[in-house]
Amino acid sequence: MSDATRPSSPVPLPLVIDTDPGIDDTLALYLALNSPELDVRGISVSYGNTTVENAYRNVVEILRQGGKRARLAVGARRPIARPLRTARETHGATGLGYAAVPPAGVILDFVRPLERLLAEQEDRVTLVTLGPLTSLALALRREPELVRAKVARHIAMVGNLKAKGNTTKFAEFNAWCDPEALATVLAAELPSEMVGLDVTRQVVLSAADVSRLGASEAPRARWLFEALRFYVEFHRDHEGLEGCVVNDVLPIAALLEPTVLTFQPVRIAVDLNEDDRRGRTRETKDGAAALFAREVQVDAVRSLLSKRVFRWATAAEPAGAAR
Numbered sequence: 001m002s003d004a005t006r007p008s009s010p011v012p013l014p015l016v017i018d019t020d021p022g023i024d025d026t027l028a029l030y031l032a033l034n035s036p037e038l039d040v041r042g043i044s045v046s047y048g049n050t051t052v053e054n055a056y057r058n059v060v061e062i063l064r065q066g067g068k069r070a071r072l073a074v075g076a077r078r079p080i081a082r083p084l085r086t087a088r089e090t091h092g093a094t095g096l097g098y099a100a101v102p103p104a105g106v107i108l109d110f111v112r113p114l115e116r117l118l119a120e121q122e123d124r125v126t127l128v129t130l131g132p133l134t135s136l137a138l139a140l141r142r143e144p145e146l147v148r149a150k151v152a153r154h155i156a157m158v159g160n161l162k163a164k165g166n167t168t169k170f171a172e173f174n175a176w177c178d179p180e181a182l183a184t185v186l187a188a189e190l191p192s193e194m195v196g197l198d199v200t201r202q203v204v205l206s207a208a209d210v211s212r213l214g215a216s217e218a219p220r221a222r223w224l225f226e227a228l229r230f231y232v233e234f235h236r237d238h239e240g241l242e243g244c245v246v247n248d249v250l251p252i253a254a255l256l257e258p259t260v261l262t263f264q265p266v267r268i269a270v271d272l273n274e275d276d277r278r279g280r281t282r283e284t285k286d287g288a289a290a291l292f293a294r295e296v297q298v299d300a301v302r303s304l305l306s307k308r309v310f311r312w313a314t315a316a317e318p319a320g321a322a323r
């Protein structure tokens with residue numbers, strides 16, 4: 001397998017991440033940025049869990065709190081054909097729960113979209129999408145050859161087949177936000193590897209795990225605790241969970257340890273309805289070719305999160321110290 005798709009060689013895997021931070025996105029970003037096997041070449045932010053203005057402010061604060069640096073881009077601001085609706089109840093008014101963040105600025109029009117970030121890459125990259133598929137769909141519509149030339153592999157947190165939805169009973173949030181975008185991406189048959197609720201619902205961070213962050217003296221651990229505390233409250237109230245589902249961590253974990261996820265080839269379509277089937281992903285013989293994650297090694301994901309995010313966060317280092 002070439003370097004551009006698997007970290008099988010000592011050369012770090014070049015990565016571009018499109019994300020809608022977002023509390024579980026934050027954990028995924030820290031896992032990627034703390035893993036020497038991965039070379040995060042750029043992060044593009046999208047609307048989704050929150051507005052694109054908040055998402056940009058959040059990724060800057062996530063980097064500052066973690067003492068990290070990354071090239072940033074601004075991807076999608078709203079769905080292709082649907083009204084904008086964010087997940088305020090799940091991630092809070094800022095997108096980062098109770099975590100302290102500075103005010104969001106205004107996003108100017110001439111900012112760098114995802115395709116500009118891809119165009120800058122000398123090597124082919126692995127593209128990870130952790131939010132709605134709008135940024136990638138727009139890049140495919142504007143510059144399809146550029147996307148195919150630069151993206152060696154696309155892995156997405158999106159969709160569900162056997163697992164119940166988390167936005168309607170049928171649909172997962174990233175698919176629901178912009179089903180037209182997901183349809184565009186699926187039709188491109190990059191191919192996309194879909195990490196959906198069928199596996200992500202199995203990885204629950206316990207309330208006790210989260211509380212240990214809050215008990216730490218380290219500023220970044222306490223900042224992360226304030227974000228996760230909100231997320232645990234949401235899951236307790238809406239899912240009856242004593243913890244939280246860390247969806248976006250799984251695609252990153254799979255890049256670090258390929259055996260973490262078991263994918264199967266599927267033919268898949270997404271419903272473009274206006275009713276509660278909007279964004280439902282389902283197998284159909286005339287659907288697009290994709291890979292869908294059927295199984296997850298839960299302990300392996302939890303171990304990566306514990307070693308590379310929680311242990312790192314609780315090591316006492318002042319916020320803003322660059323890596």
Ligand code: RIB
Nearest residue numbers: 022130131157173174247
């Ligand atoms: O359905 C879960 C997905 O939607 C995650 O990526 C979460 O961050 C939200 O974007």
Ligand code: CA
Nearest residue numbers: 022025130131
């Ligand atoms: Ca996300």
